[in-house]
Amino acid sequence: MNKILAMPDGRSGRIVEVEAYCGAEDPAAHSFRGQTTRNASMFGEQGHMYVYFTYGMHFCANAVCWERAPGSGVLLRALEPLTGVERMREARHGIERNTLLCSGPARLTEAMGIDRELDGADLVLGSEGPLILDDGTPPPEVPTASPRIGISRGIDPPWRWHIEGNAHVSKRPSRPRAR
DNA sequence: TTGAGGATTCTC
DNA sequence: AGAATCCTCAAA
Numbered sequence: 001m002n003k004i005l006a007m008p009d010g011r012s013g014r015i016v017e018v019e020a021y022c023g024a025e026d027p028a029a030h031s032f033r034g035q036t037t038r039n040a041s042m043f044g045e046q047g048h049m050y051v052y053f054t055y056g057m058h059f060c061a062n063a064v065c066w067e068r069a070p071g072s073g074v075l076l077r078a079l080e081p082l083t084g085v086e087r088m089r090e091a092r093h094g095i096e097r098n099t100l101l102c103s104g105p106a107r108l109t110e111a112m113g114i115d116r117e118l119d120g121a122d123l124v125l126g127s128e129g130p131l132i133l134d135d136g137t138p139p140p141e142v143p144t145a146s147p148r149i150g151i152s153r154g155i156d157p158p159w160r161w162h163i164e165g166n167a168h169v170s171k172r173p174s175r176p177r178a179r
Numbered sequence: 180t181t182g183a184g185g186a187t188t189c190t191c
Numbered sequence: 192a193g194a195a196t197c198c199t200c201a202a203a
Contacts, residue, residue, distance in 0.1 A: 019186070028186070038199060055187050056196030062186085075186055106187050150186055181203080191193080 001139040001161055005079060006131045011087050011112055013079030013102050014137070017162040017169045019148045021062070023071035028154030031071030041120040042071045049130060051109070051119040058106035059115050063123055063132065077149075077160070078103045080168040081111070088112070103170045140164065149173070 006012035021029035023042075030039040030052065041050040042064055050062040050073050062073035079102035081088055088101050088111035095101060102108040109115070114130060121128035145158040149172060162169045 021186070030186075033200090036200070052186080053198065054185055056185090056198075058187050060186060077186085104187070110188095148186070152185085181201105183199105183201100185197105185199090187195105189194085 002137045002163065004082065004133040004135055005076065005108075005112065006126070006133055007084070007112055008126070008129055008131075009084065009087065009113075011084030012082045012133075013088075013108070013112070014082055015076060015078075015132075016080050016166045017076075017078035017103075017160070019075040019077055019161075020068070020159040021073050021075060022159070023066075023069035025069050026072075026154050026157075028148065028151040029071070029073075031073075032154075035071065039071070042073050044120060045122075047122065047124040049114075049118060049121045049123050051114060051116055051121075053116055054106075059109040060105040061109050061114050061118075061130075075105055076108060077105045078162070078168055078170045079108045079111075080166060099167050103168050105170075107170075146172075 003015050004012055023031045031042045035043045046064050046066050048064050050064055062075050064073045066072050081101050092101055092111050102111045121130055123132045144162055144164050146160045147158050148160045
């Protein structure tokens with residue numbers, strides 16, 4: 001949280017919203033039932049990226065992190081755009097409001113140009129493109145744990161965290177999602 | 180081999 | 192509230 005996701009072409013943003021998915025102990029995790037072709041990178045090296053395709057049109061990106069359990073990862077849900085904003089705007093079909101560029105897991109991958117080609121990329125070295133940097137900004141002192149969004153199982157543990165008051169955090173649907 | 184459902188977003 | 196849209200995996 002509060003670290004920076006950067007692309008080689010200059011696009012970058014601060015990570016202001018994340019969710020944790022915790023392997024075999026988490027029914028909502030793609031890795032819940034063990035390793036498959038799709039989720040293989042969740043079982044690969046920590047610090048690499050797990051990118052998945054969903055709803056027939058969207059990509060979402062995770063940082064693989066086994067701190068709690070094997071096959072775990074952190075879903076990147078929102079960025080505050082820092083640099084390369086015009087580039088992001090192009091990628092997002094000219095969307096004007098900066099708060100809509102990266103405020104959602106599939107929005108931020110579209111804005112940053114992240115797709116299945118980058119599944120498994122090393123986020124620490126940045127050798128394949130995306131890189132996570134620490135500019136010294138500390139994570140929030142008071143955790144803002146809340147329920148995860150868009151899942152149908154494993155809804156109990158409040159494993160979503162965001163920077164309180166940040167305008168680029170994604171908006172929670174007002175109604176509980178159908179299903 | 181089949182088909183239900185999905186860590187979503189956009190528009191109506 | 193409904194559509195877009197395709198891939199994965201469990202079940203048969």
